[in-house]
Amino acid sequence: MSGYRIRKGKEIAFFLAIAILTLITILPLFHIIATVFINGLPSVAEKGFTFLTGTLSEGGIGPAIIGTFVLMFLSSLIGLPIALLVGIYAYEYPDSLIGKWTKTLLQIMLEFPTILVGVFVMNIIAIPMGSYSAFAGAFALAIILMPYVAVYTHEAMRQIPFTYREASFGLGLTRIKVIFRLLVPLSKRGVLTGVLIGMAKVAGETAPLLFTAGGLYQSYSIGIFKPVGAIPLLIYTLVQSPSKVDHATAWGASLVLLLIFLLVFIPVRMSLKEVKL
Amino acid sequence: MSVLQKIKRIDGFKIITSPAVMFVFLLFAWMLIVYFYNALPAFVREGLATYFKNVWQATEEASKEHYGLLAAIWGTVYTSIIAILVALPLSIAYSVFVIDYAPKKIKNALIVLSDVMAGLPTIIYGIWGVFVLVPLLQKYVMFPLHKHLSFIPIFSSPPITGYSYFSAGILLGIMVTPFASAIMREAYQMIPFTYREAAIASGMTRYEATKTLLGYIKPAIFSGMILAFGRAVGETVAVSLVIGNTFNLSIGLFSPGYTISSLIANQFGNAFIYEHMLPALYAAGLALFIIGLAVNIAGLYLFRKWEKNVRI
Amino acid sequence: MSDFAIETKKLRIYYGENEIIKGIDLKVPKNVVFALMGPSGCGKSTLLRAFNRLLELNKEARVEGEVLILGKNVYGNGVNPIDVRKQVGMVFQYPNPFPHLSIYDNVAIGLKLNHLVKSKEELDERVKWALEKAFLWDEVKGRLDDYPASLSGGQKQRLVIARALALKPKILLMDEPTANVDPIGTRKIEELLFELKREYTIVLVTHEPMQAARVSDYVGFLYLGKLVEVGLTREIFEKPKHELTEKYVTGVLV
Numbered sequence: 001m002s003g004y005r006i007r008k009g010k011e012i013a014f015f016l017a018i019a020i021l022t023l024i025t026i027l028p029l030f031h032i033i034a035t036v037f038i039n040g041l042p043s044v045a046e047k048g049f050t051f052l053t054g055t056l057s058e059g060g061i062g063p064a065i066i067g068t069f070v071l072m073f074l075s076s077l078i079g080l081p082i083a084l085l086v087g088i089y090a091y092e093y094p095d096s097l098i099g100k101w102t103k104t105l106l107q108i109m110l111e112f113p114t115i116l117v118g119v120f121v122m123n124i125i126a127i128p129m130g131s132y133s134a135f136a137g138a139f140a141l142a143i144i145l146m147p148y149v150a151v152y153t154h155e156a157m158r159q160i161p162f163t164y165r166e167a168s169f170g171l172g173l174t175r176i177k178v179i180f181r182l183l184v185p186l187s188k189r190g191v192l193t194g195v196l197i198g199m200a201k202v203a204g205e206t207a208p209l210l211f212t213a214g215g216l217y218q219s220y221s222i223g224i225f226k227p228v229g230a231i232p233l234l235i236y237t238l239v240q241s242p243s244k245v246d247h248a249t250a251w252g253a254s255l256v257l258l259l260i261f262l263l264v265f266i267p268v269r270m271s272l273k274e275v276k277l
Numbered sequence: 278m279s280v281l282q283k284i285k286r287i288d289g290f291k292i293i294t295s296p297a298v299m300f301v302f303l304l305f306a307w308m309l310i311v312y313f314y315n316a317l318p319a320f321v322r323e324g325l326a327t328y329f330k331n332v333w334q335a336t337e338e339a340s341k342e343h344y345g346l347l348a349a350i351w352g353t354v355y356t357s358i359i360a361i362l363v364a365l366p367l368s369i370a371y372s373v374f375v376i377d378y379a380p381k382k383i384k385n386a387l388i389v390l391s392d393v394m395a396g397l398p399t400i401i402y403g404i405w406g407v408f409v410l411v412p413l414l415q416k417y418v419m420f421p422l423h424k425h426l427s428f429i430p431i432f433s434s435p436p437i438t439g440y441s442y443f444s445a446g447i448l449l450g451i452m453v454t455p456f457a458s459a460i461m462r463e464a465y466q467m468i469p470f471t472y473r474e475a476a477i478a479s480g481m482t483r484y485e486a487t488k489t490l491l492g493y494i495k496p497a498i499f500s501g502m503i504l505a506f507g508r509a510v511g512e513t514v515a516v517s518l519v520i521g522n523t524f525n526l527s528i529g530l531f532s533p534g535y536t537i538s539s540l541i542a543n544q545f546g547n548a549f550i551y552e553h554m555l556p557a558l559y560a561a562g563l564a565l566f567i568i569g570l571a572v573n574i575a576g577l578y579l580f581r582k583w584e585k586n587v588r589i
Numbered sequence: 590m591s592d593f594a595i596e597t598k599k600l601r602i603y604y605g606e607n608e609i610i611k612g613i614d615l616k617v618p619k620n621v622v623f624a625l626m627g628p629s630g631c632g633k634s635t636l637l638r639a640f641n642r643l644l645e646l647n648k649e650a651r652v653e654g655e656v657l658i659l660g661k662n663v664y665g666n667g668v669n670p671i672d673v674r675k676q677v678g679m680v681f682q683y684p685n686p687f688p689h690l691s692i693y694d695n696v697a698i699g700l701k702l703n704h705l706v707k708s709k710e711e712l713d714e715r716v717k718w719a720l721e722k723a724f725l726w727d728e729v730k731g732r733l734d735d736y737p738a739s740l741s742g743g744q745k746q747r748l749v750i751a752r753a754l755a756l757k758p759k760i761l762l763m764d765e766p767t768a769n770v771d772p773i774g775t776r777k778i779e780e781l782l783f784e785l786k787r788e789y790t791i792v793l794v795t796h797e798p799m800q801a802a803r804v805s806d807y808v809g810f811l812y813l814g815k816l817v818e819v820g821l822t823r824e825i826f827e828k829p830k831h832e833l834t835e836k837y838v839t840g841v842l843v
Contacts, residue, residue: 007482014484018378021370025458026387028451029394032405039408085297092290095648102298104577105305111504111573113511113565115538119545119558120308123315146301163685166643167749171699172675172756176289181702186689197396204398207513207538211545232400236514239404247408254404258397265396269389 033258040255043248051252056217056234061253063217067229068260070222071138071213072203079142080149080195087153087194088179103154109147115207117143122211132214134228140208145198152194156187193268200264204257206232231257312563319344319556327560331526335551344557348524350564352442352534356516357509359446359530360453361502367450368458368505369498373487375458376465388462391455399452403515406448411519414447415439419531434529440521443530448519449509457505460580464497465490467587496583503576511569513538537565591660594619594760594790595640600654602635602644609635611814612654617807622782622791624805624822626798628842632814633794634682637762640792641677642670659759675703678753682765684745686737686752693733696720696751705756715755723751724781743774747781754785761785763793767800779804798838802826810834 044051047059054060086102093099121140126132160183168178184191214227217234231253238250319327323345326332330345375387419436426432436443468490476486491498521533522543535543540561548554595617602610609632617623625633635644642663644650655662663673686695696716699705706712716733720726725747729740737745746766753761767775782791782804795801801808802822809819810833818825818834829835836842 007485011482011484014487015378018370018374021367022374022387025367025371025454026390026394028405029390029397031409032397032401035405035409036401082297082300085294086301089294089298092294098298102301104574105302107577108570108573109301109305111507111511111569113513113538113569115511115513115541116308116312116562116566116569119541119562120311122545123311124307143304161683161685162646163681163683164687165646166679167681167685167687167752169646170641170643170674170679170681171703171752172671172673173699173702174289174671176293177702179290182687182698186687188689201396204396204400206398206400206403207542210513210542232398232514235400235404236518239407239518250404254401258401261396261398262393265393266389269392 036251036254036258039248039251040253040258043252044255047252052256055219056249059249061217061231061234061249061256063220064229064231064234064253065256066220066222067134067213067216068203068231068257070134070228071141071209071230072199074134074138074224075141075145075202076195076199078139079145079198082142083146083149083198084153084184084191086146087150087191088157088184090150090154091157092175092179106147106150106154109143110151113207114144114205115210118208118210118212121208126212126214129225131225132212132227133225134213134222135224137209137213137228137230140212141202141205144205144208145202148198148201149191149194152197153187153191156190156194157183159190160187193272196264196268200261200268203264204232204261206230206236209233210236231260309566312559312566315559316556316563318553319560322553322556327557328564331524333524335554337551339552342551342553344554346537346540346557346561346564348526349535349537349540349561351526352445352520353510353536353538353565353568355442355534356445356449356520356536357506359442360449360509361457361506363447363450364454364457364505365498365502367454368461368501369491371454371458372461372465373491375462377483377487391458394452395455395459399512399515402448402452403518406444406515406519410448411439411444414444419443423531430528431530434527434532436531438521438533440519440533441531442520442527442534445516445520445534445536446530448515449512452512452515453505453508456508457501460501460504461494461498464494464501464580464583467497467584468493469587494583497580500576500579500583503572503579507569507572507576510565510572511538513542517542537561537568541565591657592619593617593657594659595792596655596657596660597639598655598657600636600639600652600656602632602639602653603651604635604647604649609814610639613816615809615816615819617790617792619790620786620788621806622786622793622804624801624808625792625794625811626796626801626808626837627811628837629796631811633796633811634764636811637764637792637794640760640762641674641679643674643679645670675756676758677760677762678756678758680746680749680753680761680763680766682768684742684749684769686740686745686748688736688738691734691736692729692740692748695737695748696755699752699756703756719751719755720748722754722785723747724777724784725751741774742770743777746770746774746778750778750781758789760790760792763791765794765796768796798826798840802838810837812837 050058050060053062055063090099090102117140121136125136125139164186168182209230213230213233215233216227216229235250235253238246326345328346328350331347332343332345334341334343336342375384379387415436422432423435476489516536517539520536520539522535522539523533525532525534541558545558548558593616597613597615600610600613601608627633638644639652639656644652652664656664658673658676690698693716696719697712700712700715706715717726725744728744737748767778785791793805805822808822808825810817812833818829818831826838829838
């Protein structure tokens with residue numbers, strides 16, 4: 001029976017190893033959330049409401065919060081229509097050469113280094129226009145957003161049972177009406193999920209904004225062609241500063257960013273079976 | 278067919294969607310062209326030394342400027358390898374635990390948690406890395422290893438600031454683990470149920486069954502690691518905050534260094550002052566572009582190939 | 590104008606390399622219920638989808654020969670499949686009203702998107718008319734804004750019939766419309782067929798010979814992609830000429 005005991009022992013050892021490694025994997029998340037709260041809350045509490053509304057010299061990150069929302073809005077405006085159309089195209093022509101290439105390209109763009117998008121947009125927009133701008137930042141974010149939304153749209157539409165496709169075409173409708181008036185609305189839930197996940201992702205991006213958005217933390221002068229701030233960008237700048245005060249502000253800003261992310265991401269994630277990130 | 282009929286037959290759907298598809302393809306091609314075109318002067322001036330030499334001389338005298346990216350390329354590869362060495366055992370264990378061992382409730386919670394980790398803004402990993410992880414690693418890992426094992430080359434450099442290949446690699450490892458485990462989970466779940474049944478029915482213990490099944494998805498694990506490597510290669514802000522940003526070409530884990538992305542993030546802002554720095558940075562971008570593209574295509578290709586084999 | 594609602598000439602259908610329909614010449618008279626029966630996999634659903642060119646949704650499928658709808662070859666040059674489908678309504682094996690549209694909108698959608706009505710009043714009227722035609726009006730008139738999820742399987746299928754009728758087609762194709770409906774719902778749909786054939790030609794695909802016997806005027810027996818026998822339903826069931834048909838209608842061949 002010792003053979004059996006060895007096997008049983010191995011089994012227990014294996015289970016323990018797996019469980020411990022799993023714990024190690026997930027531990028950083030809790031540690032991160034805890035430290036962000038521990039370090040962020042005092043800094044937010046100290047300034048109170050000013051932290052959310054004041055400019056940087058007043059000890060607040062108001063312009064950065066507004067900037068993040070402006071960028072989210074503008075990048076959605078630019079990226080969503082294109083992303084939806086591309087995702088729909090990939091769904092409609094799954095076997096055509098371009099359809100297959102489109103799917104592959106989307107997968108590649110999903111993994112594409114985001115800093116390269118930032119430098120590219122600097123080159124084609126910020127330099128020719130002579131300044132950093134909300135538009136340049138939003139365009140860079142739109143490039144990041146597109147593959148997410150397109151992939152989700154494609155996936156959502158692929159879930160539609162074939163019989164609804166037959167029913168739609170059976171009514172004597174053109175392809176354009178079948179797709180846009182019947183099948184897209186039919187899968188709106190999945191499409192919307194993709195949009196929200198993409199926006200949550202974009203809200204946290206830093207690298208694409210480095211050379212495009214410019215940053216604006218001392219005033220609220222918002223304009224599409226003016227520099228704009230963003231919470232992640234502000235954190236990146238403040239972390240590199242030697243001042244302790246700046247670090248405290250960075251932690252506070254991280255708390256705000258974390259909350260925005262979790263508030264969008266968790267509900268969306270809970271309503272889903274699988275996500276792609 | 279009359280003209281009117283022909284006009285009616287033109288597919289409105291294609292007219293609306295094709296430009297969007299074309300736009301995305303052109304955008305991507307344009308990106309490649311921008312990097313290539315702007316990097317060209319660097320290759321003309323320095324030749325292959327652009328990629329194979331470690332030198333960074335930024336001076337006001339244009340003729341004395343020299344830029345070689347080897348340190349950044351090395352740093353990128355080195356930190357990404359550390360990252361996947363961290364991610365490999367963690368993500369396998371995580372996937373196995375989630376699928377085979379965890380009760381249903383814990384299972385769902387764990388999957389959501391790892392998705393949160395995968396989606397968490399990277400700057401939050403960055404600030405945590407700078408103020409929490411690096412000091413911890415420095416005190417409890419780097420100093421002891423350096424003190425007792427400094428005769429081993431990789432532990433030989435002193436962890437002066439803590440900012441190093443090692444810190445960047447560990448942080449990247451933590452960041453890419455959920456991503457790698459998502460791929461493995463997908464693969465692990467694709468194993469036809471009969472194999473699972475067969476493994477248990479043939480009298481294997483759970484451990485033995487798991488081992489057998491893991492062998493079955495080995496190619497998927499491999500492609501997951503490649504994709505995780507690709508993600509580590511592209512990561513910018515978190516890395517640039519903990520790697521130390523120094524032109525260094527060292528095997529010593531605890532030395533500070535550079536990665537391509539952190540180099541771009543750090544130097545682009547002041548590159549315009551110098552005559553020849555900008556092309557060098559575009560050359561760095563081009564290298565990142567090509568490494569990223571090659572790694573991701575390889576990973577995707579291998580995964581799809583494996584997927585096809587499984588389906589049959 | 591042709592005397593037949595549907596006529597096929599040397600119709601062959603391929604899925605990739607496989608020949609599914611192997612040369613069929615079929616004539617469906619007007620204002621009858623024509624049942625296409627045969628064991629599953631014999632190609633009857635495929636044949637049905639050739640009539641309104643719905644097969645084109647499947648990229649593998651290829652059609653040779655002619656299908657004449659009211660005398661006009663729908664596979665002829667310059668024929669737009671969209672125009673064909675407006676004339677030929679379809680009901681499916683799985684009751685598939687659009688789940689995201691209200692009962693009202695399910696009937697109205699085809700009219701709206703094809704711009705077949707001029708005013709809201711006309712639309713309301715046509716929706717009511719179609720639902721009445723489908724014997725569904727009395728059951729849903731108080732809850733037109735509800736979603737089809739609240740309907741029974743049989744009601745859903747009658748909603749699909751109303752959706753098709755709203756476009757005022759000449760022909761109705763029905764692909765095993767009662768396969769996913771309970772017995773009571775099935776009876777209602779079968780009763781409906783008797784009413785509808787006054788104004789429409791109905792082609793009904795079924796794998797139950799008894800259903801064909803109950804509701805059809807003509808019947809075609811399809812086996813392995815070939816039309817084995819076709820004729821008046823009474824004759825086919827009373828004295829089948831072909832041995833295979835006899836086996837099928839007596840339930841020996843399934």
